[in-house]
Amino acid sequence: MKTADLSDLASYAARKGIEFIEIEVEGQRYQLLVSTDVQYGEINRPSNQPAGSFIRSMAIGVLRATHPLRRTPAIAVGSAVRKGQIAAYLETGELLLPVTATDDGIVLKQLELEGNLVGYGTRLFALDPATEFPLTPEGIG
Amino acid sequence: MIEVLASGPLVSIQDQGRSGLRRFGISSAGAMDSLALAVGNILVGNDPGAAGVEITASNFRALFCENIAFALSGADGSASLDGLDLPPDWVIGARAGQELSLRVPKKGMRVYMTVAGGIDVPEVLGSRSTDVKSGFGGMQGRSLVAGDRLQHFPRPDVISLPPLGFGVKPFALPNDLVEPDDRDVTLVRAIPAAQHDNFSSTAQSSFWSTDWSLRPDSNRMGLRLAGPELMPLEHTELLSHGILPGVVQVPPSGQPIIQVSDANTCGGYPKMAVVIGADLWRLGQVRLGGKIRFVKATQESAVVALADQKAYLARVAKASRLARRL
Numbered sequence: 001m002k003t004a005d006l007s008d009l010a011s012y013a014a015r016k017g018i019e020f021i022e023i024e025v026e027g028q029r030y031q032l033l034v035s036t037d038v039q040y041g042e043i044n045r046p047s048n049q050p051a052g053s054f055i056r057s058m059a060i061g062v063l064r065a066t067h068p069l070r071r072t073p074a075i076a077v078g079s080a081v082r083k084g085q086i087a088a089y090l091e092t093g094e095l096l097l098p099v100t101a102t103d104d105g106i107v108l109k110q111l112e113l114e115g116n117l118v119g120y121g122t123r124l125f126a127l128d129p130a131t132e133f134p135l136t137p138e139g140i141g
Numbered sequence: 142m143i144e145v146l147a148s149g150p151l152v153s154i155q156d157q158g159r160s161g162l163r164r165f166g167i168s169s170a171g172a173m174d175s176l177a178l179a180v181g182n183i184l185v186g187n188d189p190g191a192a193g194v195e196i197t198a199s200n201f202r203a204l205f206c207e208n209i210a211f212a213l214s215g216a217d218g219s220a221s222l223d224g225l226d227l228p229p230d231w232v233i234g235a236r237a238g239q240e241l242s243l244r245v246p247k248k249g250m251r252v253y254m255t256v257a258g259g260i261d262v263p264e265v266l267g268s269r270s271t272d273v274k275s276g277f278g279g280m281q282g283r284s285l286v287a288g289d290r291l292q293h294f295p296r297p298d299v300i301s302l303p304p305l306g307f308g309v310k311p312f313a314l315p316n317d318l319v320e321p322d323d324r325d326v327t328l329v330r331a332i333p334a335a336q337h338d339n340f341s342s343t344a345q346s347s348f349w350s351t352d353w354s355l356r357p358d359s360n361r362m363g364l365r366l367a368g369p370e371l372m373p374l375e376h377t378e379l380l381s382h383g384i385l386p387g388v389v390q391v392p393p394s395g396q397p398i399i400q401v402s403d404a405n406t407c408g409g410y411p412k413m414a415v416v417i418g419a420d421l422w423r424l425g426q427v428r429l430g431g432k433i434r435f436v437k438a439t440q441e442s443a444v445v446a447l448a449d450q451k452a453y454l455a456r457v458a459k460a461s462r463l464a465r466r467l
Contacts, residue, residue: 067228068310069217074226086226086305094453095460096230096308 001025006032017119053105055081055125057118059097061090065114068096077107081127088124105129142206143256145289146240149199153271154260154279154291156192162266163406169386170270170278173197173361173402173425174251176312176450177215181255183458184212184232184309186300186465191259192269194285196252198428201243203254205235209293210257210300216249216426225305232461233306248322249426258294273361274403300465307464309457312450318436326352327427329420330438330446331389336373336411340391344371348413352432353397361403364424366433370395373411381409387416389435399424399433419446 001009001023010032013021021032057063065073065088075087081101088099105127112124145152157178158171172178172195179189196218205211212232213220220227223239229252235241243252262269262280271279280289320326337345353366371391384390388400390410399416400408401424416424417438427433438446 067308069229074228084225084305086228089228089308091310093460094309094456095464096228096310097464098303098305098307100305 001028001030006030017122019123053103053127053129054111054123055087055099055101055127057090057099057120057122057124059090059092060119061092061095061097061117063112063114063116063118063124064089064091064096065110075101075107075125077110079107081105081107090118099124101127103127103129143209143211143291143293144204144206145285145287145291146202146204147287148201148285148289149197150284151195151197152199152201152285153195153273153283154192154262154269154285155195155271156259156269157190158270158402159266159268159272159278163383163385166406167266168272168274168403168406170268170272170361171402172251172253172270174215174253174422175425176422176454177251177253177425178255179454180230180309180457181212181214181232181253182259183454184214184230184461185210185255185257186296186298186461187255187257187259189454191255192262192279193253193255193260194291196243196254198245198250200245201241201252201254203241203291205237205239205241207237208234210234210302211241212255213243213252214255215251215253216246218243218246218252220252227306228308230311231306231308232302234300234302234304250428251425256291256293257300258296261292261294272403302465307461309460312453324432325428326432326434327423328434328436329423330417330443331387331414331420331435332417332438332440332443334388334412334415336379336391337413339373339375339377339411340371340413341374344373347371348397349435349437352434355427355429355431355433356396357429359429361401363404364399364401364427364433366397366399368396371397371413377411379409379411381407384408384412385415387418387421388412389414389416401425417443417446419443419450 023030075081083104085101086098087101089096108126108128155172158169182189182191214230217229220243222241265278276282318328347369351368353368356365356367359365386401386404390398391413392410
């Protein structure tokens with residue numbers, strides 16, 4: 001691919017909110033990782049982190065980390081989250097859909113701001129997956 | 142079937158009440174927060190008037206003896222289903238053996254639990270509501286106690302829900318009807334009533350400007366307010382006449398009473414104002430010691446307010462149908 005084409009592809013990805021594109025052209029494979037930090041340097045290969053290290057959006061909607069009738073967010077940065085817990089809400093019109101924590105872990109960071117429109121698969125929280133955890137009560141999730 | 146494991150003293154089966162019977166002296170009864178009951182019913186796919194459980198300012202625990210969809214609406218009771226935290230205005234499928242627990246709400250007063258199909262208790266005089274003061278309807282005319290078993294009507298179709306359920310946004314009040322949280326003042330719109338002008342202009346302006354406190358002897362019949370004494374211009378005797386939930390009377394004590402769901406059907410005290418239909422549900426969420434302030438409204442604006450609420454419920458219904466297909 002020509003540099004100009006790569007540049008076009010990167011702009012397209014950034015506009016569409018696509019974070020990662022992998023493309024194979026004429027035997028050459030290209031990976032583009034769109035970063036919001038403007039740091040021009042080496043683009044690192046995406047690390048092979050397990051899927052459970054992010055809580056992702058499973059629908060399109062406006063991110064509500066705090067339920068409209070509550071004052072504190074469903075999960076707090078630095079605290080433990082259990083697989084199957086409601087981590088946040090996605091608002092579409094009057095509807096609030098739950099975002100599920102797909103793994104046990106400690107919440108490292110909220111990756112999208114309250115009120116942001118997010119899409120399917122958007123990473124919402126980064127988790128430090130727990131290797132050991134106190135006994136999870138049965139019946140969750 | 143749902144088994145009540147623990148219950149406070151003011152937990153009763155309510156639907157949207159009895160209508161058309163006031164001329165026989167039968168009160169409406171029905172959910173104090175009728176909007177919450179409607180939302181809860183819509184979330185589980187019921188008719189908005191199906192019977193549910195009104196849980197007033199108490200802890201509550203129940204065991205689901207079968208797989209069933211249920212919803213919690215109204216105040217936030219910090220609900221937990223087998224350890225899973227549930228927000229308010231939420232529906233989820235419970236599995237047989239799971240236990241629900243609720244706590245006394247920190248904000249608001251009443252939580253409503255609705256189940257798919259609606260609670261099945263005998264209909265009395267056209268309604269499944271409990272008339273607590275007269276002791277009929279609902280669960281044998283009384284509050285629920287530990288050991289009560291709640292049956293529900295079967296649903297012809299199976300509801301499909303996301304594994305963790307879904308919810309809806311609460312009804313958005315107009316900005317001028319919302320006070321900052323820490324003030325704990327509920328603003329309700331009211332229309333001046335027949336004896337409003339029998340009161341001095343000082344009394345009238347007191348009525349409309351005071352943050353009235355809810356006295357502890359308030360209940361499902363009447364919200365008794367504490368504040369400045371309202372004195373009529375002259376003492377007049379009124380014959381008892383028909384009154385409705387929402388009527389604000391001023392008895393000789395000068396302290397207003399707002400008649401609510403279990404209101405008597407007639408009374409003779411002067412009527413200062415009537416809370417509009419669209420704001421009656423708000424009265425159901427005022428806590429003891431909480432404050433109420435009346436905002437003057439007109440019949441026209443009251444009708445618009447009711448239409449706004451109907452539109453919200455239609456959007457909730459649409460959102461619920463969408464979510465049940467996801």
